[in-house]
Amino acid sequence: MATYIPDARSKGVRLAKRTQYDQDLVHGIINDTPILHVSFNAPPKDGPQFPTILPMLGSIDTYPEDEEAHIYLHGSSVARLFRLTQGDEVPLCIAGTILDGYVLALAPFHNSCNYRSAVVFGHGSMVEDEEEVQFALRSITNKANPNRWENSRSPPTKSELTSTGVLKVRIETASAKTRTGGPSDEKADLQNAEVVNNTWIGVVPTYLTLGEPVAGDGNKVKKVPEYLADWVADANSINEQKAIDAIDS
Amino acid sequence: MATYIPDARSKGVRLAKRTQYDQDLVHGIINDTPILHVSFNAPPKDGPQFPTILPMLGSIDTYPEDEEAHIYLHGSSVARLFRLTQGDEVPLCIAGTILDGYVLALAPFHNSCNYRSAVVFGHGSMVEDEEEVQFALRSITNKANPNRWENSRSPPTKSELTSTGVLKVRIETASAKTRTGGPSDEKADLQNAEVVNNTWIGVVPTYLTLGEPVAGDGNKVKKVPEYLADWVADANSINEQKAIDAIDS
Numbered sequence: 192m193a194t195y196i197p198d199a200r201s202k203g204v205r206l207a208k209r210t211q212y213d214q215d216l217v218h219g220i221i222n223d224t225p226i227l228h229v230s231f232n233a234p235p236k237d238g239p240q241f242p243t244i245l246p247m248l249g250s251i252d253t254y255p256e257d258e259e260a261h262i263y264l265h266g267s268s269v270a271r272l273f274r275l276t277q278g279d280e281v282p283l284c285i286a287g288t289i290l291d292g293y294v295l296a297l298a299p300f301h302n303s304c305n306y307r308s309a310v311v312f313g314h315g316s317m318v319e320d321e322e323e324v325q326f327a328l329r330s331i332t333n334k335a336n337p338n339r340w341e342n343s344r345s346p347p348t349k350s351e352l353t354s355t356g357v358l359k360v361r362i363e364t365a366s367a368k369t370r371t372g373g374p375s376d377e378k379a380d381l382q383n384a385e386v387v388n389n390t391w392i393g394v395v396p397t398y399l400t401l402g403e404p405v406a407g408d409g410n411k412v413k414k415v416p417e418y419l420a421d422w423v424a425d426a427n428s429i430n431e432q433k434a435i436d437a438i439d440s
Numbered sequence: 441m442a443t444y445i446p447d448a449r450s451k452g453v454r455l456a457k458r459t460q461y462d463q464d465l466v467h468g469i470i471n472d473t474p475i476l477h478v479s480f481n482a483p484p485k486d487g488p489q490f491p492t493i494l495p496m497l498g499s500i501d502t503y504p505e506d507e508e509a510h511i512y513l514h515g516s517s518v519a520r521l522f523r524l525t526q527g528d529e530v531p532l533c534i535a536g537t538i539l540d541g542y543v544l545a546l547a548p549f550h551n552s553c554n555y556r557s558a559v560v561f562g563h564g565s566m567v568e569d570e571e572e573v574q575f576a577l578r579s580i581t582n583k584a585n586p587n588r589w590e591n592s593r594s595p596p597t598k599s600e601l602t603s604t605g606v607l608k609v610r611i612e613t614a615s616a617k618t619r620t621g622g623p624s625d626e627k628a629d630l631q632n633a634e635v636v637n638n639t640w641i642g643v644v645p646t647y648l649t650l651g652e653p654v655a656g657d658g659n660k661v662k663k664v665p666e667y668l669a670d671w672v673a674d675a676n677s678i679n680e681q682k683a684i685d686a687i688d689s
Binding site: 199200225226228229230231232233239240242243244245246248279282283284285286288290292293295296297298299300302304306308310312314328329332335336340342343344345347348351355373374376380381383385386387388389390391392393394395396397398399400401402403405406407408409410411412415416419421432434435438 | 482495532537604630647
């Protein structure tokens, strides 16, 4: 089981027992998170250094010429983050977080969430090779909507490629935290009959639901294609099951 | 309508038309987002400065003695971010992002998401006043689970208060971006019969679902209380409706 090597950036400080460095776990969380949060420092200015967070779409994948998986992010080639990386590498932190449930305890202090969270540190740089850009765009498209690349007008045109920036992030260290199970209360509260008899405790599972697809104005395809209907059905049953499973594990 | 004043941190660079500075919009998104992403710079070390992102629980609220709303975040008082702030202010970026749908276009280049996103910049410092700590903890608890504070064992004990850190973030600038509507395709694709006749286009709405509450091991309250049942029902109908409404607006 391959693991990332923790360093000052990724080492679990608190709740160390919940912190893991397993690569498969980190990669799975990154690819299961619909929207990633990416943080970078804009070039230093007067005053304190503020990081900036951008919500972005991305996927983790291994280019055939590489030995390791990288995170690919895409955006407009004129966006600030992409301009920053021109000819340079940028230090990035990327987080993927999935909420699996609200854990309700006798006292708010012990309320918690069931979740899966991955935080990755590495340098990002622009992908220049056109074949790798297409590999990344296909990966990002199909991570969000399985088989969509093959079932829509691809590959991109020259002008689409010019206006799209793809960042490739070399993962230097990463960690994952997960929380499962039910509430865990203080002995004093558990022995307090008034509290116990009046406070419902347990877990409210939460999961992302995909609704019925709604056709766009120019749509000419009468029936929702099977690959889309399957994606909706599969995602809904998998997401719900993960939230339920988290309670008992 | 109160607005934040954009500066170099928050000014929309790309998609400027989607960027708004309205305070109510920013506050609404922050409070509708179950998990916030918070970014800060650990103290400078050798090598490049890496920001760190933490997923955290928080709420935006106005303490009775204040004129303005602040973001309150809570965590362990020994966690790294909280140790950083001892006796000092820390520059923070806080993001809240809600996915409302996958927008599928004829070409992957025009695929998009319907979303609501807020990014806030400000300085965070520890709350020392015990009354304000309790105000913040109640606000964070009830934002996640309405009325839970009053329906569980509160206020916190002395030792619970000692081990909890509350950060108060003074908002200096902030912006929101939202995307609604269906796909918007290239003329060339729309006029290509083969593409149009074979590619389903539209929106797959997405929303967070709260499942049936699952009682914990020590639970003694037979029926799920009304305030919890109402929360589950309300959240589910509101979340779904927002995703559907986003398609037509």
